[in-house]
Amino acid sequence: AxxxxxxxxxxxxxxxxxxxxxxxxxxxxxxxxxxxxxxxxxxxxxxxxxxRMVGSRRIKAQTFAERRSKSFSRSWSDPTPVKTDSPNEPRDSGDLQTSCGTLDEGGLVEGIDWEEEREMERLACEGDDFIPPKIMLISSKVPKAEYVPTIIRRDDPSIIPILYDHEHATFDDILEEIEKKLTAYRRGSKFWRMLIFCQGGPGHLYLLKNKVATFAKVEKEEDMSQFWRRLSRFMSKVNPEPNLIHIMGCYVLGNPNGEKLFQKLKNLMRPYSVEFESPLELSAQGKEMIEMYFDFRLYRLWKTRQHSKLLDYEDLL
Incomplete structure (x- = not known):
């Protein structure tokens, strides 16, 4: 087929x-x-x-096949016990919630030393050549999303695009990919800026299939609130200004529920300092946001042909 x-x-x-x-x-x-x-x-x-899309079924199938292949390649006479995951133990890729501690009701971090972690990040980011990373999360639900990694700014190596499968990805898939990308960028580094490029509308974000972030859902659904708490662990502790999360592809602030949603997310992500922005793309603030992440000329070309069948890769070169 x-x-x-x-x-x-x-x-x-x-x-x-x-x-x-x-x-x-x-x-x-x-x-x-x-x-x-x-x-x-x-x-x-x-x-x-x-x-390559994070959370795709094909990647999951390949990963399972590799694990199964390794399992059957073991000698039956090998007495070494095989360690299996238990609910109380972190996975090989790292249990992000366990390793980072938990938030109590007062917003304090339990199980970690804030100053020690900040010092580790500072040491990891030393050097005049270090540029704080910017994470770009791109939902496959965005029309022509597969082209977005090709139109980012080519003069800024700190932009890290992550294209994820809206239909099949999980919150764990996204968080694990962020962790992997940051480690590859520089071990110990945290992002200072993030762009979430997804569908949505006034007061809501359509992050994953059947997972719409609204004020009420974030408050009631545990996996939704945990995602934002765990996401904050990848934000910088040494950034002298609040870490910034841009929302693109929808206008969340189109009604009062949008501001309530952003305030709820900021509370979940404390004690990390974060600001949310969702400007209209045609505004001056929107243009500034686009130019922070994209080659503006290529972005305009992509935008004009986003819903057309005429878009070809050579046009973006």
């Missing part, structure tokens, strides 16, 4: 719509045929690296 979908794709819409992994599978399977037909896909191969 992947192969047929690839061969039937027209020149202006060369990648499958349903699942961006189908394109990668098809190109891998059809390489000998494509060579004979003299197709030049070097540009598309460069683009393909941007199309």
């Amino acid at each position: 992947d192969i047929c979908e690839f061969l039937l794709a027209d020149d202006t819409n060369w990648f499958p719509k349903e699942n961006m992994f189908s394109f990668q599978t098809a190109t891998t399977t059809m390489q000998p045929l494509l060579f004979l037909l003299h197709f030049d896909f070097s540009t598309h191969r460069n683009f393909r690296k941007h199309l």
Whole structure:
């Protein structure tokens, strides 16, 4: 099915719509045929690296297959016990909530030494070459979301794009990917700026399938509130100003519930200091937000063709 979908794709819409992994599978399977037909896909191969989505079912299946392969490769005579996860123990990737402590009702952090962690971050970020990282979370629900990593500012290596699968990703998937990306950027670093690019509207954020962040839902649903608490652990402690989270793709402040939602999130993320902003893109503040993360010329081109079938990767190069 992947192969047929690839061969039937027209020149202006060369990648499958349903699942961006189908394109990668098809190109891998059809390489000998494509060579004979003299197709030049070097540009598309460069683009393909941007199309990995956090939380996709295919990545989960591959990960499980790898684990199963490693499990069956063990010698049956090997007496070494296999350590299994228990509910009270952190996973291999790190139980983010356990390792970071918990918040009590007064907003204080239990189980960690705030000053010690801040000192560790300061040491990790020493050096004139260090630029505080900016995390960009991009929901696949955004039209033409797969192109967004290609239009970020090329003169700012501190921008870290994370494209996640709105349909299948979990809050854990997103948090684990942020942790991995920050460690790869520089071990011990925390983000100072974050852009959440997702659908939503006045007073709500459509983060994941069946997970709409509103004031009432964040207050009542434990997994929703835990996500924001755990997200705050990746915010900087050494930033002299409040860490900034931009919301893009929707206007959350379109009614009073938007301000109530932001205030609720700020309370959940204490004692970390954070400000939320959701400016209109056509405003001066919105333009400033766009220019912080994107090549403005490429962003305008992407925006004008966001709902068109004419958008092609070469247009963004």
